[in-house]
Amino acid sequence: MHTVIIGNGIAGITCARHLRKNSDEFITVISGETDHFFSRTALMYIFMGHMRYEHTKPYEDWFWSKNRIALKRAWVSAVDTEKRVLQFNDSAQLAYDRLVIATGSRSRTVILDGVNLSGVHTLYSLQDVERLDESTKAVLSSAQGARKAVVVGGGLIGIELCEMFRSRGLEVSMLVREPSFWGNVLSLEEGRLVEVHIRSHGVEVLTETELVSIEGEAGHVSRVRLSSGAEIECSIVALAIGVEPNVNWLQNSGIELGRGVLVDRMFRTNAQDVYAIGDCAEFRDPPSGVAAINQVWYTGRMMGETLSQILIGKDVEYAPGPWFNSAKFFDLEYQTYGQVATVPKPDEQHFFWRDLEGRRSIKVVFDAQQSIFLGINVIGFRVRHELIAAYLEKEATSQEVLKRFER
Amino acid sequence: MVLKGIRYGAAGLVLVAMAVFVILPFVGEFRLTERVFDEVVDASHHEALKSLMHDDFGRTFIGVHGLVNSVNEAVTSWNVAAKAESRWDEVIYADYAFTIAHAAAVGWVVDARWLLFFLVFGLPVIGGLLFIWLSYRDREGVAHHGVFHRALTSRGGVALILGVVLIAFYVVLYWFPAYTVNWVLLVDPISEAISGSQASQWFLYGSMYTLVILVMGVRMLLKYQFSPYHSLRTALLMFFQLCFAFIIPEVLAALNLPAQDLKNIWPLDYSFFFDYRLDAMLDAGTFGFFLLGWGLLLFMVVVPVMTYFYGKRWYCSWVCGCGGLAETAGDPFRQLSDKRLIAWQVERWMVHGVLVFAVLMTLAVLYTYWTGEASLVQVAGWSVSSYDLRSWYGFAIGAAFAGVVGTGFYPFMGNRVWCRFGCPLAAYLGLIQRFRSRFRITTNGGQCISCGNCSTYCEMGIDVRSYAQRGQNIVRSSCVGCGICATVCPRGVLKLENGADDGASRTETKPFVFGNNQIHVNW
Ligand SMILES: Cc1cc2nc3c(=O)[nH]c(=O)nc-3n(C[C@H](O)[C@H](O)[C@H](O)COP(=O)(O)OP(=O)(O)OC[C@H]3O[C@@H](n4cnc5c(N)ncnc54)[C@H](O)[C@@H]3O)c2cc1C
Numbered sequence: 010m011h012t013v014i015i016g017n018g019i020a021g022i023t024c025a026r027h028l029r030k031n032s033d034e035f036i037t038v039i040s041g042e043t044d045h046f047f048s049r050t051a052l053m054y055i056f057m058g059h060m061r062y063e064h065t066k067p068y069e070d071w072f073w074s075k076n077r078i079a080l081k082r083a084w085v086s087a088v089d090t091e092k093r094v095l096q097f098n099d100s101a102q103l104a105y106d107r108l109v110i111a112t113g114s115r116s117r118t119v120i121l122d123g124v125n126l127s128g129v130h131t132l133y134s135l136q137d138v139e140r141l142d143e144s145t146k147a148v149l150s151s152a153q154g155a156r157k158a159v160v161v162g163g164g165l166i167g168i169e170l171c172e173m174f175r176s177r178g179l180e181v182s183m184l185v186r187e188p189s190f191w192g193n194v195l196s197l198e199e200g201r202l203v204e205v206h207i208r209s210h211g212v213e214v215l216t217e218t219e220l221v222s223i224e225g226e227a228g229h230v231s232r233v234r235l236s237s238g239a240e241i242e243c244s245i246v247a248l249a250i251g252v253e254p255n256v257n258w259l260q261n262s263g264i265e266l267g268r269g270v271l272v273d274r275m276f277r278t279n280a281q282d283v284y285a286i287g288d289c290a291e292f293r294d295p296p297s298g299v300a301a302i303n304q305v306w307y308t309g310r311m312m313g314e315t316l317s318q319i320l321i322g323k324d325v326e327y328a329p330g331p332w333f334n335s336a337k338f339f340d341l342e343y344q345t346y347g348q349v350a351t352v353p354k355p356d357e358q359h360f361f362w363r364d365l366e367g368r369r370s371i372k373v374v375f376d377a378q379q380s381i382f383l384g385i386n387v388i389g390f391r392v393r394h395e396l397i398a399a400y401l402e403k404e405a406t407s408q409e410v411l412k413r414f415e416r
Numbered sequence: 417m418v419l420k421g422i423r424y425g426a427a428g429l430v431l432v433a434m435a436v437f438v439i440l441p442f443v444g445e446f447r448l449t450e451r452v453f454d455e456v457v458d459a460s461h462h463e464a465l466k467s468l469m470h471d472d473f474g475r476t477f478i479g480v481h482g483l484v485n486s487v488n489e490a491v492t493s494w495n496v497a498a499k500a501e502s503r504w505d506e507v508i509y510a511d512y513a514f515t516i517a518h519a520a521a522v523g524w525v526v527d528a529r530w531l532l533f534f535l536v537f538g539l540p541v542i543g544g545l546l547f548i549w550l551s552y553r554d555r556e557g558v559a560h561h562g563v564f565h566r567a568l569t570s571r572g573g574v575a576l577i578l579g580v581v582l583i584a585f586y587v588v589l590y591w592f593p594a595y596t597v598n599w600v601l602l603v604d605p606i607s608e609a610i611s612g613s614q615a616s617q618w619f620l621y622g623s624m625y626t627l628v629i630l631v632m633g634v635r636m637l638l639k640y641q642f643s644p645y646h647s648l649r650t651a652l653l654m655f656f657q658l659c660f661a662f663i664i665p666e667v668l669a670a671l672n673l674p675a676q677d678l679k680n681i682w683p684l685d686y687s688f689f690f691d692y693r694l695d696a697m698l699d700a701g702t703f704g705f706f707l708l709g710w711g712l713l714l715f716m717v718v719v720p721v722m723t724y725f726y727g728k729r730w731y732c733s734w735v736c737g738c739g740g741l742a743e744t745a746g747d748p749f750r751q752l753s754d755k756r757l758i759a760w761q762v763e764r765w766m767v768h769g770v771l772v773f774a775v776l777m778t779l780a781v782l783y784t785y786w787t788g789e790a791s792l793v794q795v796a797g798w799s800v801s802s803y804d805l806r807s808w809y810g811f812a813i814g815a816a817f818a819g820v821v822g823t824g825f826y827p828f829m830g831n832r833v834w835c836r837f838g839c840p841l842a843a844y845l846g847l848i849q850r851f852r853s854r855f856r857i858t859t860n861g862g863q864c865i866s867c868g869n870c871s872t873y874c875e876m877g878i879d880v881r882s883y884a885q886r887g888q889n890i891v892r893s894s895c896v897g898c899g900i901c902a903t904v905c906p907r908g909v910l911k912l913e914n915g916a917d918d919g920a921s922r923t924e925t926k927p928f929v930f931g932n933n934q935i936h937v938n939w
Binding site: 027048058059307310314329330337342344391 | 556557558560561562563564565566642756757860861862863865866867868869871872881882885904906907908911928929930931932933934
């Protein structure tokens with residue numbers, strides 16, 4: 010038995026490791042990006058000089074051969090699910106018995122004037138960071154051109170890009186389409202609180218503003234034009250307008266695609282013995298409380314764990330516990346648990362508290378009728394995952410939860 | 417822009433001070449006279465050395481080097497002759513080079529003592545504090561931008577130079593103290609003011625050590641001003657260094673009592689049971705008995721009890737002097753510790769090996785103290801005495817490891833090389849922490865994103881991430897509980913805890929990370 014996993018990200022690697030623990034089959038992990046598994050979430054720290062690429066690898070290089078997980082650095086260009094063969098872009102081939110597609114996401118781009126100019130960036134891969142680094146060095150060492158970057162997108166990758174550019178001394182403007190930062194996840198109050206903090210780190214935040222076009226001189230970015238009519242002189246434009254499943258290369262494979270690779274709750278695609286997990290998978294019929302596409306580290310890991318059990322013959326389905334996630338906005342830490350909408354749904358009530366300094370806030374969501382705890386956002390606090398998950402699972406009352414925050 | 421200029425200027429002041437410091441051992445005038453000789457050299461050696469050194473009386477040496485040569489040549493030639501004729505009791509072991517040079521110093525270095533004192537000690541304090549203030553005055557969070565872009569903090573050329581200077585300094589301090597004499601001259605007035613006697617190279621070292629901890633402690637206080645834990649432990653380290661390691665021993669010496677660092681604990685304080693120290697304590701009346709009792713209490717009761725409740729951090733990163741330097745001056749280098757598995761394997765053998773060596777050496781010394789018998793083994797004309805063990809330990813562990821490698825290697829291997837690989841007390845504390853303590857670093861459910869900041873900035877080279885990403889508590893004998901992993905964690909995953917949990921759950925491993933229900937239900 011030869012199980013081949015395409016993608017050495019958290020999803021593919023977690024699956025490979027747990028499969029190895031429980032089975033003796035041949036395992037091959039393929040990636041075109043890097044030789045070894047590294048932490049994508051740490052890309053910003055490489056750019057900022059907190060770490061080197063080496064430090065972002067969770068396992069030492071000998072780990073893979075010791076655990077008999079074969080690694081292959083190559084880009085897969087096509088899959089033949091009939092013959093069970095992978096085609097690489099250098100025309101080599103590899104046969105598999107079972108295939109796991111864990112090819113992650115890719116950055117979304119827009120069709121706009123000037124997006125192909127040099128100095129326009131996205132942030133997803135290690136190579137993206139290398140390009141950002143070169144571009145930034147060039148801007149800092151050149152006498153011409155504004156020492157300024159424009160970040161397009163008020164979300165998690167957008168704010169990371171702002172911090173990255175600020176760490177290297179560039180001026181930064183951030184364009185946010187919504188009325189406040191990360192407006193499709195945070196409430197207006199939370200977004201505002203974060204904006205004040207971002208501004209205190211020297212970032213100009215422009216809300217309800219979109220990019221109209223990018224202009225260049227001699228093939229390089231020199232200014233952007235905004236929906237507000239304003240223009241900003243800049244040398245770098247970073248697009249952080251979201252990611253989409255990286256599945257284009259599967260167009261003609263016969264594997265059914267929606268936005269991602271369509272799978273059931275056991276990650277099975279329409280093709281025999283072909284599975285998909287992580288950012289690139291899309292549930293046809295997601296378990297309750299789970300989105301169709303899940304693009305975070307944790308879900309990639311949990312899918313990898315679960316699929317490893319399915320591959321050794323256990324009868325399990327994907328069933329993560331209550332949703333959780335976390336992030337950091339410059340110096341502000343953010344955690345979320347359960348279902349937290351930006352504004353209260355009809356049968357919900359939201360309790361919101363923030364301190365006067367704008368460094369901490371809590372938002373508790375509960376059922377309006379029975380006062381059952383449904384979810385929580387915290388900024389500037391660290392709360393215990395196990396504790397909150399237990400509250401959510403036993404349907405604790407909002408009073409019980411809020412009591413913990415008194416003091 | 418202006419601030420940037422001032423900042424560079426401040427750094428410049430520190431560099432100037434370093435330059436003056438490095439040049440000093442090569443300059444100055446030393447006039448050897450019969451009076452100097454008579455004053456310094458023990459009467460019993462007058463006859464032996466006077467005729468040999470007589471020719472140089474009245475000579476003025478430029479730079480200490482010539483004088484050192486002259487003294488050492490005289491002593492060596494006397495000793496060679498004495499040994500050849502088996503006059504063993506006439507061999508001279510005293511190091512006269514330092515004391516003669518100290519007494520023979522004349523000329524501009526002595527005259528310009530205060531100016532030089534200002535250049536060597538004043539400038540770096542002023543420049544350093546200014547630089548630190550401008551760099552860290554309003555920190556709200558982690559300040560690690562550019563750590564791996566700067567040569568000094570990523571093993572670049574400047575780091576190499578700094579490391580070489582540090583290593584050279586320790587080599588001179590331990591084995592060629594005569595060359596420290598121009599530095600010592602600068603702190604003589606202070607020593608005289610505190611204890612009434614002239615400074616030794618150890619007084620010089622102690623003052624520099626304390627000064628560095630205080631200045632770099634201010635850096636820590638500012639860099640981590642948003643963290644109560646780091647502020648408190650840094651303040652404690654500064655306090656213990658200034659009062660316990662520096663001032664109290666000097667005061668005790670001035671009172672003619674045994675000068676002891678009351679927070680130093682055997683076996684880090686490896687000479688605690690040496691005959692001369694036991695005698696000094698036993699001869700010092702009630703206070704001496706107190707010192708002896710306190711020393712025993714520390715390692716027999718205080719260490720296990722405190723470590724049970726708080727982990728070894730109570731000592732290693734709140735109290736200890738080596739820890740004090742590592743946590744302040746060493747902080748810029750913490751990311752250079754080796755995180756590989758192989759390093760952990762080496763560490764375990766080495767640090768526990770040193771502990772065993774320290775215990776055996778101490779037992780041997782006590783055996784000799786009680787029985788008067790020095791020789792331990794004699795095999796085929798080859799013999800080892802407790803004095804041999806003592807001097808090997810002092811050379812290899814006390815000086816070479818703790819000093820030269822421990823601090824000199826900061827820019828290459830991080831700030832805890834000694835604590836991690838060599839400190840016998842750390843090994844002892846570590847055993848308690850690993851097997852009989854409540855202390856652990858907990859990981860918050862499934863929130864780890866494996867970014868690697870915790871492992872990178874762990875000064876002890878613990879691969880913190882490997883635990884965090886499995887949702888397992890970090891319980892490691894080497895962990896000094898500095899808490900930086902928790903501070904640099906961008907997802908709030910790590911927490912230092914010592915609430916009630918000393919059972920099996922403390923080191924439990926789970927098959928899967930928290931948050932994935934299906935796996936838990938079906939297992
Ligand atoms: C800058 C940044 C910060 C982030 N921060 C967080 C965070 O803080 N928390 C969080 O939860 N999530 C975060 N995420 C999201 C998280 O990183 C992803 O959800 C996760 O990495 C997806 O893992 P994966 O294994 O599905 O795919 P990936 O990590 O994308 O791995 C897929 C791999 O497959 C390779 N590949 C793709 N196609 C092919 C092919 N045809 N042939 C060969 N190889 C191929 C890719 O090059 C890639 O190396 C962040 C993402 C980014 C970009």
